[in-house]
Amino acid sequence: MREDSLLAAHKARFAPWLVEPMLRNRATYMKVAVAAALINIFALVSSLFTMTVYDRIVPNEGSSSLIGLSIGLVFVIIFDFVLRLLRVYFVDIAGANIDHDVGETLFSQLLALRLDQKRGSTGTLTGLMRELETLRDFFASVTLTAIIDVPFIIVTLAVIAMLGGVLVVLPLAMIPVVIGAGLLATPSLDRLSSRSLGDGLVKQSVLVEAIGSLETVKAIGAGPMLSRRWQSALVSHSESSLGQRLAAAIPMTVANSASTIAYCGIIIVGVGLLRSNTITTGALLACSILCGRALAPLAQIATLLSRLSATRVAYRQISALMETPTEGPEGDALHPARLEGAIELRNVGFRYPGAPERALDSVTLGIKPGERVGFLGRVGSGKSTLARLVLGLYEPEEGVVMIDGIDVRQYAPAQLRALIGSAMQDNVLIAGSVRQNICLDRAAVDQDEMIRAAEISGTHRFMGQIANGYDLRLADRGDGLSGGQRQSIAIARALAGGPQVLIFDEPSSAMDAQTEADLIARLKPEVAGKTMILITHRTSLLALVDRIVILDGGKIVADGPRDAVLQRLARGKAA
Template sequence: MKTGWRRMSSVSSIIREIASTDHWLKGPLLANSKVYGQTILAAFFVNFLGLISSFFIMTVYDRVIPNNAMESLAALTIGVLFAHLFDFVLKSLRGYFIDVAGQRLDASVGAKVFDNLMAMRLGARKGGVGETAGLVKEFENLRDFFSSATLTAIVDVPFILVFIGAIAAIGGPIAFVPLIGVFAAMIVALVTQPLILKNTKEAMKEGHLKHAVLIETLSGLETVKSVAAGDLMRRRWKTGVLKHARIATVGRFINQLAVNFSGFAQQGAQVGVVVVGVLMVGSQALSMGGLIACVILTGRAMAPLAQVASLLGRVAGALSSYKALDDLMAARSEIDPARNYLRRSDLAGRIEFRDVSFAYPGSAAKALDGVSFTIEEGERVAVLGRNGSGKSTIIRLALGIYEPSEGQVMIDDTDLRQINPSDLRAHVGAVLQDVCLFSGSIRENIALGLAKISDADILEAARIAGVHDFVGATEAGYDQRLGERGEGLSGGQRQSIALARALASRPRVLLLDEPTSALDSQAEAEMIARLRRATDGRTLLLVTHRMSMLKLVDRIVVLDRGRIVLDGHPNDIIRSMTTGAPRTIEAGAAPTGENVRELPAPNPRRIRAAE
């Protein structure tokens, strides 16, 4: 019982939290306050109109029938019909109002949740894609809580006492019978509520895990089929479904127990009212019409109890959904609203890493360890190294997707954390190692809906990236529709479109991570020739395992175990690597063997340019 009251107090604390702060749920609720107020007002009138039928029947039995007052019957009937018509209109309007409020809540809160997901730092994300998608789905449960059924149940609860008061006014002590039934049902509902809340949390957790298996399977369905992993994913799915079903079954049983007891209490109260009422009629303490009115009013008084039991179940679900969403909304964003970021209309393109160290969330190992280098405006630099040496991490840090654990990443002599992320990425073109295209046309995938990108920009970028070679001669052309993640295209075609997307906005800085790994030799050679001209005067940071791509760059940085072990002119770097010792070439020095000096390496072994 005490646990139940603690749960109810947690609801009050959440309400105070929402009301006293600039909360993500406060604005939408306040915007719909008039609609909710109208719904509550309509529910009040509907409950008051519920008294009319009882008094109508009592009056007919006690006044009309004994006196054969047909004119009075006609007048009463007309009045009751008007009342029921008004009741019908109010219920219809109540449903409409709450649907309007739900639509507005969907639009505003749903947009806030999505915007928060887009702005959330990747390091702040908890769980995988499937679990995060499951959290977003909890918004539907929260929205359903603010439905007409919830508001009706809340408004109906105080009217339990109003109906019992009406019973007391008609039959006096007979009102104790439904009152005892109400208290019994409320006690059962409060006792089961903490059990329902615990079960709801467990069901939510298992539901998210099950959803994660589904997302993982669908996103990698081609791989699942090709490597015969169907049995593995099927077992995971079946296990998740069974666990979720078992937990949900227990939860439904507990919730139904409270609902069924409410029904039992209602029927028992009505039987008790009939028995006590017959005794009172026999002693002439109650009229026959009064007994019938008391029975009807008892049904109306006890009816909200089943809604209360369901309401407590919805409260448990809404609490769990709210807490899950609140954690998601509280996740650290890329943009701190308390800060006034520098706005940049253009970038020169100078990139500097100052003693940067970084470890991915949940990992103790450093992906980068004390990395320092500078790329001047218009300089083209390649980053080489074995797998896992930190090459792609440099691209992610330069994009501001992650923040360094130590040190600084500078762009044009300004710490990246001072620049608005949208301004930064508007002037940086990037191709990541894992190419991701979106459903829609090829044109949409290249232009991304940006008004500043014209058709001429799309065509120029497509020619440089080689997209025009396989799109230009087709009937659909750039309007060709793509499936999710570019399904239906080869890996090379997807890479070409991703490169065109990076070039279309004519950025001053290009960050390319393995942009030709899926291309054949001929296509790569043609693209290199076009890129050589296109990147002239632009800052280029290229991550590659292909030696042929080094024709694009004027300088090479070699990483090993998150540290720079070689840095200099391509010819001297390659010569140094083939001779064995990890060395460095002074920046700006002539490419000769005399200016190669030893550099402390993580491991005294030969550093390879590619595996």
């Protein structure tokens, strides 16, 4: 029901994420329209100047009149120059504003995507963001200029008709030829543009995967395999792009040829009219100049039609992303100032998209405020999945996950996660300084709080020995640091601000025994009185919890006080 209502809301208006920013810049567009109109009017002046010179000045040797006309033409040229610069400036201003607004909306949509609705790899999504430039250029500049210039074709043809009479038939006959060529090429362009975009996204995906995991690729010898994928993607993308460019060149070439035919036709027919004294020499020259002016917007239309296919494909892709359901409730979300820490799962079932079996199956569990619970189980038993559901990263297929008696789907996701300190299994760090990775621009985390959290996690020990300290710039995902150091920073990030709810997923898997023992000793007073979910395979970390839950096959198979469950496990192993 929720997805249907979201889809209906988006379809009620055509691409509101694109149209609304354009409407906000309509004042700028009006300035562009006025400048374009004056430019097109000034374009008539040169042809009229030529006609006047040949018909009036040359026969009468009117040098003084020529000087006056020349001075007037200089002013027109200056105004035309200024107006053309202003048009480019205003179009770029509008384009930059639209690019900013639409880009911000699209990025926010990307961050708010429900993970179970995410489609495509990281490289594919990155490529889609790049397609935003195609939309911006089409709707903000190319289209605007062409639409404004097209009506002046009629004005220019009217002037040709007044000056040369029957000569207007020649450029007029070329108009349907140019438009027809563009329309005939459109189906092929649509097909080739779609294929080219798909091939480009595949190429982007391989590139992002290789760069993002370069160390692993080298270590495991995956270079040849990725090289073959890259070469295959290159060949496929080159072929589709070549076909797209050739198909796009057809209407543009037809437009250029039509312009040449019309121009030459006017000269040929005009000579006959000139001999019969139907038109003057100046009128013939003026008509030949105006012919090019009349058909120039048609060349823009031909270009526009060729780019329309690529834009249509990009729009469909981005629109699909914009229509993907996002996190959070449909109505007003709850923004809690703090959490008590009561967590409850009622008959929760969950299956990852495309997975054959459930990760969690009919799980019912309650955690009291301030209770510290350790989760044990084999790989794939559902421990990390349970943590993700508590964080609201995924929605359960059935049942409900509640924090403080409220369904987590009713909370504003960002606000909820800001009140939960989480250190997930991947320990991904963000490109930037260590300080930024711990503080995350949170107002509540000042320098003293950052150092306090870093001392507890053990980060302060090795940061104090580095020249740049907390201002050390990290590469993507924290490359350059050891696994234990990355874990330490991730734990400091989770502890900063003193959240009431903590979620740790294998927090010491990359640490040696002594470092882990020191961490446990520092964590004990910190986690006292706080709700904690601890996922681990290491029994030493269980000193931090007072209750243990064992999962197997997505179901709870044991739940009780820590010592009682550990004794039961010991007896089971002994047996």
